[in-house]
Amino acid sequence: MFRSHPLDSEIQDRTMREAFGAHAGALVARDPRVAVVLADISTDLFTEAAAAHPDRVVNVGIREQLLVGAAGGLALAGLRPIAHTYAPFLVERAFEQVKLDFEHQGTSGVLVSVGASYDWAEGSYTHFSPRDVALFDTLPGWRVLVPGHADEVPALLDRAVDGPEGAYLRLSLRHNASAHAGADGDLRVLREGSRAAVIAVGPLLDNTLAATEGLDVTVAYTNTPRPLDTEGLRDLASRTGNTVVLVEPYLEGTSAAVASAALADRPHRLLSVGVGRAELRRYGTADDHEHLHGLDAEGIAARLKAFL
Known part of the structure; x- marks a missing residue:
């Protein structure tokens, strides 16, 4: 069975979290605007x-609403805050603070999560966050960055810190075998075909490449789903019969509205592949959840072949 995402360091020398900690620490040292706010997570970094x-x-302790509120206060004081903890606590638990202490106040900052959709499956449903990117779609202007490898993290963090808008950097223990993109946000074509344009986001690229082996499809990669490279998407769609497949490591259908809007002036077909909406009342491992949600290579291939 194809497995591209070991949870140890057999392929990847450092995790995305370690890459983030090292680079964020360097940013604090060289840029007096940068501040880091923690909630007892990754303090050792x-x-x-x-x-x-x-x-x-x-470090504000395990007080996630205070984490985001303090970061919003630092932004009001003219700093560029980086707030960091597990995804469900940073986004879902503290969403009111994101909405009020950043968006309503007209400020911005950088939110950096770990845990992704089900990285620590053994920690149970409290640590799952497949809805995080969908929540950011309810706020205007936020950039969403989803690296597929630790080597993509520093450039994405630089882009987030240097930009004027709010940015959400979604780190994961799931990863591709190698880095595939910088921080420009453009779709990067890795395989050419004519029957569909398959867009893989972040750490699901390797599974997507394995799933599409031998199929007449184009495979493109992005680590910047927001703003999605809609011009690149339109171009790829025009070359593949306006048939598009989105493979994302968070809630299925999250980017469907964005893709449909980009293709609204033409007939098109769209398939969304992502984390299912049904709650799986099984803990197991991240590999188990990836399989049960159909996000391993076999599951993606089955969905894609049925669609085509």
């Missing part, structure tokens, strides 16, 4: 930065 800059590396 910021030991040196906190010792050198205690005024700009703050």
